[in-house]
Amino acid sequence: MAERITIDSKDGSFGAYVARPGAGFGPGLVVIQEIFGINATMRAIADAFARAGYIAVVPDLFWRxxxxxxxxxxxxxxxKAFGLYNAYDEDLGVTDLIAALGAVRQLEGCxxxxxxxxxxxxxxxxxxxxTRSDADANVSYYGVGIERNLEEVGNISRPLLLHIAGEDELVAPAARGRILDAVAQNPLITTYLYPGLGHAFARVDGTTYQKEAAELANGRTLTFLSSHLG
Known part of the structure; x- marks a missing residue:
């Protein structure tokens, strides 16, 4: 079952897509969009997580x-997507996501x-x-720019799973190496490297989609979330 909700932040309010499991209750999941907004791909991802038993919420990151x-x-x-990405303020984005996290915790059935x-x-x-919130567990697929915030690795006190593309054209090899070295120091971080794969290998119908690798990564994600969210 899908619906739309409005989330209040300190600077205003923004919309979010919500997909609920058939049982009507379950752990919550904030599904964080790519640079393309809450498009059909993100809605399908949320719907899949709902079928797996999660209340999946996709906030509108670009509302500002x-x-x-x-x-x-x-x-x-x-x-246009890269233009929005270049104009996007990540720090304000985290503020919005923390507001979304709180809103999801208050949803009926969560x-x-x-x-x-x-x-x-x-x-x-x-x-x-x-690094900055009290989310119970976090999963990152081919995050871009993590190397710019590696000084925050020590702040991580809850489980984090990183899916890293071995040939991500948006993450330089040297940056990828720094990320892998830094996160190896924190036992709460699990990292999977996918050799030979480019950025967005798990985006269904995307230009770089790799079905076998996507299914492997998604299975690892579900196992990880089940272990830490119940």
Missing amino acids: LEPGVELIDQGSDLE TGKVGTVGYCLGGKLAYLMA
Whole structure:
């Protein structure tokens, strides 16, 4: 069952897509979008998590720039998506996601345990939620720019799972190496490296989608979330 809700933050309010499990209750999950907004891909991801038993909520990250963005990873949409990404304030984004986290915890049927799962831009933000929020568990898919905040690794006190593409064209090899070295020092961080794969390998119908690797990563995510959210 899907619905829309409004989440209040200190600077205003923003919308979110909600997918609920058939049972009507379960742990919460803040699903953090890519640079394309709450598009069909993100709604499908939330729906899949709902089928797995989670109350999955996708907040509108770009509401401060342009509410209701829905783009794809091709043509002029791709150019617009990168424009929004370059204008996006990650620190304000984390503030919004912390507000979303609190709102999800208050949703009817939520068990009180809430995690995050993020992709691309959302993968970076899931990492920052691990360092700056009290989310119960966090999952990052091919986060871009994590190397700029490695000094925060020591702040992580709850489990974090990182899916890292071995040939991510948006993360330089040297940056990828620094990330792997830094997170290896924190036993709460689990890292999976996918050799030979490019950015967004788990985006269904995307230009770089790799079905076998996506299914492997998604299975690892569900196992991880089940272990830490119940």
